[in-house]
Amino acid sequence: MIEISEQDRVFILTGAGISAESGLPTFRGAGGLWRSYRVEEVASPRAWQHDPRLVWEFYSMRRRVAAAAKPNPGHLALAQLERTLQERLFLCTQNVDSLHEQAGSRRLVHMHGELFKSRCDRCDRRPFYDAETYEPPADIPRCHCGGQIRPHICWFGEVPYHLDRIFEVLAQATLFIAVGTAGVVEPAASFVTHLSGRAPSYYVGPEEPANASAFTKCFLAKSGELLPALFHRL
Numbered sequence: 204m205i206e207i208s209e210q211d212r213v214f215i216l217t218g219a220g221i222s223a224e225s226g227l228p229t230f231r232g233a234g235g236l237w238r239s240y241r242v243e244e245v246a247s248p249r250a251w252q253h254d255p256r257l258v259w260e261f262y263s264m265r266r267r268v269a270a271a272a273k274p275n276p277g278h279l280a281l282a283q284l285e286r287t288l289q290e291r292l293f294l295c296t297q298n299v300d301s302l303h304e305q306a307g308s309r310r311l312v313h314m315h316g317e318l319f320k321s322r323c324d325r326c327d328r329r330p331f332y333d334a335e336t337y338e339p340p341a342d343i344p345r346c347h348c349g350g351q352i353r354p355h356i357c358w359f360g361e362v363p364y365h366l367d368r369i370f371e372v373l374a375q376a377t378l379f380i381a382v383g384t385a386g387v388v389e390p391a392a393s394f395v396t397h398l399s400g401r402a403p404s405y406y407v408g409p410e411e412p413a414n415a416s417a418f419t420k421c422f423l424a425k426s427g428e429l430l431p432a433l434f435h436r437l
């Protein structure tokens with residue numbers, strides 16, 4: 204059990220593992236392939252410059268797959284915890300799907316972007332909701348400024364979003380919980396070290412993460428099986 208007191212401020216980091224339990228494939232990391240392409244070859248600014256249609260084919264496929272997925276008991280448990288703790292809980296997800304929102308989470312940031320949002324690749328127009336698919340022979344949609352509409356996704360080589368807010372909340376956190384994240388992709392893999400020595404940190408997921416030694420304790424189990432019974436309010 205993880206004990207949460209009235210004073211605790213809880214920072215939760217989620218990764219691909221929690222979405223995988225809802226049937227969404229994890230493309231990042233070793234062995235991630237789409238058709239014959241390594242994911243780095245289609246999820247990068249370079250790919251967008253060379254072949255934006257290929258990039259949109261990939262994200263169109265991902266939108267279709269993600270639209271059919273449903274949140275699992277792990278997502279629901281985190282949404283329930285937010286209802287209890289309210290502003291004392293902050294959820295940072297590396298996932299681009301909307302399963303946390305579907306489960307009812309509201310206080311969250313997507314540090315790697317959102318699959319169901321697009322933005323202009325030229326002007327600073329805000330990212331907007333977009334569930335369309337753009338596949339050949341369809342043209343790439345254009346912004347009124349003339350720029351091309353791209354997925355609102357943090358590609359390889361780009362800087363993750365909301366980092367100022369994330370580090371501000373990390374500095375205040377008294378409890379850190381990582382769920383289903385392999386502990387490899389930076390900067391998220393180092394978040395836990397910001398609390399080392401001053402606050403407990405826990406990992407939940409079926410496999411030991413690469414940064415396991417940084418945690419106070421690792422619970423090696425599926426998040427959908429463990430999270431619903433893990434939290435105990437003092």
Ligand SMILES: [Zn+2]
Nearest residue numbers: 323326346348
């Ligand atoms: Zn524009």
